[in-house]
Structures are given as C-alpha cells and as structure tokens.
Amino acid sequence: MSTNATRSGHGGGQLAVADALASLLRDGLPLRLTAYDGSAAGPADAPYRIDLRTERGLAYLLTAPGDLGFARAYVTGDLAVEGVHPGDPHDLLKLLMNHLKFKAPSPSEALAIVRSVGLDKLKPPPPPQQEAPAKWRRMLDGVRHSMGRDAEMISHHYDVSNRFYELVLGPSMTYTCAVFPTAEATLEEAQFAKYDLVARKLDLQPGQRLLDVGCGWGGMVRHAAREYGVKALGVTLSLQQAEWAKQRIDEEGLGDLAEVRHLDYRDVAESGFDAVSSIGLTEHIGVRNYPAYFAFLRDRLRPEGRLLNHCITRPHNHRQEIGQFLDRYVFPDGELTGSGRIITEIQNAHLEVMHEENLRKHYALTLAGWCRNLVDHWDECVAEVGEGTARVWGLYMAGSRLAFERNEIQLHQVLATKTGDQGNDGFPLRPTW
Missing domain, CATH: 3.30.1050 (Nonspecific Lipid-transfer Protein; Chain A)
Incomplete structure (x- = not known):
C-alpha cells in the first residue's frame, strides 16, 4: 500500500x-x-x-x-x-x-x-448557521434548564421540519430507541414493539389515564389510546411536534382518548394518573434537576401508579456533559449519566424501582435504520432543510450509532411504582410483560 x-x-x-x-x-x-x-x-x-x-x-x-x-x-x-x-x-x-x-x-x-x-x-472563522451558541453565550438566554431556555433549546433541535422528520424517522414519526423483536424486524415493527413494551410494563388497561411527558409527535399517546383504550395526555415543548400530533390524532379518530398539548411538563396541573411515561426526555432535564423532575412525576401518579423512564445513559454514573459537536449542533444543554444515578434519584423520590433494562444494541439498530432512510431520501431531505443540516444529521446519527455499538452510551428503561404506606405496589409476584 x-x-x-x-x-x-x-x-x-x-x-x-x-x-x-x-x-x-x-x-x-x-x-x-x-x-x-x-x-x-x-x-x-x-x-x-x-x-x-x-x-x-x-x-x-x-x-x-x-x-x-x-x-x-x-x-x-x-x-x-x-x-x-x-x-x-x-x-x-x-x-x-x-x-x-x-x-x-x-x-x-x-x-x-x-x-x-x-x-x-x-483566527476562528464564523461558525456555520446550524451551530448553536457556545454554553457561555447561551447563559444570556436564561439559566440553564429554565423553562424559557429549555423551550429555545428544544426548538433548536425539533422544530427543523416535520417533513424532514417524516423522511428520516419513517411512518411512525418516533424519534426514540426502538425495540427489535428480531434482527430482521423492520424499523416500523420495532417502534411498535417499543411502544407496546412500554404499555405492557405500565400494565395499561382500558379506561386508565396516561401522562406522556416529552411526547414528541404523539406516538406513545396514540398507541396507548388506539391499542389499549387509555385516555392519554402528551405534552411537548416543540410547537411543530404538537401541531403534527394533533392533526394525526384527528386523522386516526382518537380525539376522544388522545390529547397533545404544546406545554412544558412542569405546567401539567392534573394528577391522579394511572401511569406516566417519559421516553427520551430525561436527557434534556439536567442531572441536577433529577430530584425535582422525578418528584414532579411521582406527584402526578395515583397510589400504585407506575412510571416508565426511557433515556440514553452513560456506562458509568458520573455526571458528564455531551461532546462539543452534539452540544452545538444536536442537543444543546444535553447531559447524560448512568442508570445507577437515575435509579438512585427515582428511589430518592420515594418511588419503588421494580425493573430496569438496557436496550443499547437496539438503539444502534434504530440509528442504522434512520441513516438508511436519510440516504434513501437524501435529495428530498436536502431540498427540505439544506445540505448543511442534512450533513449534520448524517454525521450525528452515524456517530451515535457507533457510540452505542462501542458501549460508550447506553439506553435504559427503568420501571417504578408509587408504593403505598402499607407496602401495596400493585404488582403481581412475577412480571406480566
């Protein structure tokens, strides 16, 4: 050579x-x-x-x-x-x-x-237009993880273009880790399996009430309403996500059961939910805010109600901010830590942890599917958001896939319940999911 x-x-x-x-x-x-x-x-x-x-x-x-x-x-x-x-x-x-x-x-x-x-x-040239300001400049927009700054950071990532997301994510419009029943399963089958796994872990039953925080385009909300007859409320800080979800709920005739609001989860006033799902939101919360976050979700639950937390994690339990590329181009203000820290904070919020599961390999497969979609629809994606933004997404998704494959990051689901004073947790002796 x-x-x-x-x-x-x-x-x-x-x-x-x-x-x-x-x-x-x-x-x-x-x-x-x-x-x-x-x-x-x-x-x-x-x-x-x-x-x-x-x-x-x-x-x-x-x-x-x-x-x-x-x-x-x-x-x-x-x-x-x-x-x-x-x-x-x-x-x-x-x-x-x-x-x-x-x-x-x-x-x-x-x-x-x-x-x-x-x-x-x-001498540094001006950065590309897709880049978010440096951390110190973002401080001018408010305290980190304040409601105003969180809304701006979420908008930076999610309010790109609903059509672009349709092309990359596929018909499910699901931007979180899928669960592949087999290596040969399609991305759509795996996303359905993920939502159904969450629903079964939460033991959803007809007539129950579900709160889905950080609901995205309403995938879990619609699945719970359609497949389980649950009255589901989803909230998201992305206006474009909320508008898309509302339209899809109407198209699927689920308006009597499913609702999505453009709202910060901290502004949800209702309580007494049978279940709360948090799928892909914890990454945006900030590790220091975990105590308040899990306490808030606990207070939304009825006694014996269940919480399912699904999020990207580190293979260790140290607080660690994401790299410069991800912070500037993909998830401004994002933070990750290990499943042990998340379990600790859930327990400290007086919730009983019943089960945890690592889906690391599944996220690598999910990202590979999203990259295939981006390649297959490259010209249309470029026409929708510009070549620079499309390049960002290819780089970010391929790099993230590699990180999951190398066990540099993981994906954990943690299931907990609001156990009563007498020890009543609402669970059978063995898992049913």
Whole structure:
C-alpha cells in the first residue's frame, strides 16, 4: 500500500497542508487526504478520501481541534469525503475513531506547521448557521434548564421540519430507541414493539389515564389510546411536534382518548394518573434537576401508579456533559449519566424501582435504520432543510450509532411504582410483560 505524500511549492522547513495535518497524527493517516494547495498524504489506494477544499476549512480544523472543527468544515462543505454517503458516514467514522490518535508536536514541528498554514489560519472563522451558541453565550438566554431556555433549546433541535422528520424517522414519526423483536424486524415493527413494551410494563388497561411527558409527535399517546383504550395526555415543548400530533390524532379518530398539548411538563396541573411515561426526555432535564423532575412525576401518579423512564445513559454514573459537536449542533444543554444515578434519584423520590433494562444494541439498530432512510431520501431531505443540516444529521446519527455499538452510551428503561404506606405496589409476584 502506497503511503507517499506529495508536496507543492513548499520549502525552507515548511510543510504542505496535507503533510502538516498528517504530522499531528501518532500513527499516520489511515485514509487519503488532499488539500487545496495541491498536497496529499496517506495511502493513495485508501477506500476513503478526505478533500480539504478551502483555507477556511483548515482554519476550522486548527482553531477547534477534534469533533467540533471537523464538523464545522464538513457541514460547510469546506471538507468533503469521498467513498461514503453523507447520510451514513458510519464506516468512515469507525475508521477514524479506531486509527486517528493525535500527538503533541515538538516546538520545531509546531513552528513548521504554523509557518506552513500561516498565522491567519489560527483566527476562528464564523461558525456555520446550524451551530448553536457556545454554553457561555447561551447563559444570556436564561439559566440553564429554565423553562424559557429549555423551550429555545428544544426548538433548536425539533422544530427543523416535520417533513424532514417524516423522511428520516419513517411512518411512525418516533424519534426514540426502538425495540427489535428480531434482527430482521423492520424499523416500523420495532417502534411498535417499543411502544407496546412500554404499555405492557405500565400494565395499561382500558379506561386508565396516561401522562406522556416529552411526547414528541404523539406516538406513545396514540398507541396507548388506539391499542389499549387509555385516555392519554402528551405534552411537548416543540410547537411543530404538537401541531403534527394533533392533526394525526384527528386523522386516526382518537380525539376522544388522545390529547397533545404544546406545554412544558412542569405546567401539567392534573394528577391522579394511572401511569406516566417519559421516553427520551430525561436527557434534556439536567442531572441536577433529577430530584425535582422525578418528584414532579411521582406527584402526578395515583397510589400504585407506575412510571416508565426511557433515556440514553452513560456506562458509568458520573455526571458528564455531551461532546462539543452534539452540544452545538444536536442537543444543546444535553447531559447524560448512568442508570445507577437515575435509579438512585427515582428511589430518592420515594418511588419503588421494580425493573430496569438496557436496550443499547437496539438503539444502534434504530440509528442504522434512520441513516438508511436519510440516504434513501437524501435529495428530498436536502431540498427540505439544506445540505448543511442534512450533513449534520448524517454525521450525528452515524456517530451515535457507533457510540452505542462501542458501549460508550447506553439506553435504559427503568420501571417504578408509587408504593403505598402499607407496602401495596400493585404488582403481581412475577412480571406480566
């Protein structure tokens, strides 16, 4: 395999751009890198090629090393990738994650790199329009996880385009981890199975009342009403989600049982629910707010009522904020921790934990399905939201799939009940789901 690098018009201790970037890698380049100055590095016969097309792209890479700089250059088109579809760059990301290890350059190497690229490349260019402000700038919009700031951050991610979500998520319009009964199951079958698993864990019965917080496009609300005859209320901070859900509820003739409100869950005044489901909301709550969050959900339940919490978790129980790319482009203000911390907080809210389940592998399969949909509908997705935003989603979903596959993140369902003072929990001796 050839690893020759070409240099164009550089001398006197200076490096060509491709060589300068390659020199920062501990083990060399695992792919072909070409740059706007005509230079190239890495194996000429590599299956993937990265083309750094502009000086702005180089400035992005140098001023924000790591995933943020790469994302900025990639989203703007200043950095192009050949050999992989932008809707599903999973295999490329897997290669990069396994083989790209950076080293600290020596003073002479650092000087050569600076001479090669120029001091002007060390000034950060304006970020792409898809990027949310930095954390310190977001503080100007209110305290973290205040109602106003949460509404803005949720809107940043979910109020993209309902049509775009239809193309990527498929007919179920479900943007949470599915449950695959078999590896061959379709995404739609797996999303139905997920909702039904939640319903069975909650032991939903006709005539009961369900509160679904962070309800998205109303998938759980509609499933509970349609399949179990439950009177279900869902709330979401996304106006576009609420409007879509209301229309679908009317189309399915579920208006007498199902309701979705554009509302912060903290503004739900009703109580006495037989069950509460929280599917994909805890990631947006903030770890410090877990005590108030689970206490609020507990107070919405009747005695012996059940809570099902479904959320992305870490494989450890430390509070850890998400990476810069995810924080700026996907889930601003998002935080993750382990299932142990979540179970602890649920127990501290005086709820009895009855069962927990890790669905990590299922989320990897779910994300693979979403990426397939994005690839299949790429042109229409680009027409709907623009190529930059479509690139963000391909990068985010493929990267998340890889993280689930590598056990860097997990997905846990935790089932709890509001046990009475005399120990009455409403559960049979063995699970029925």
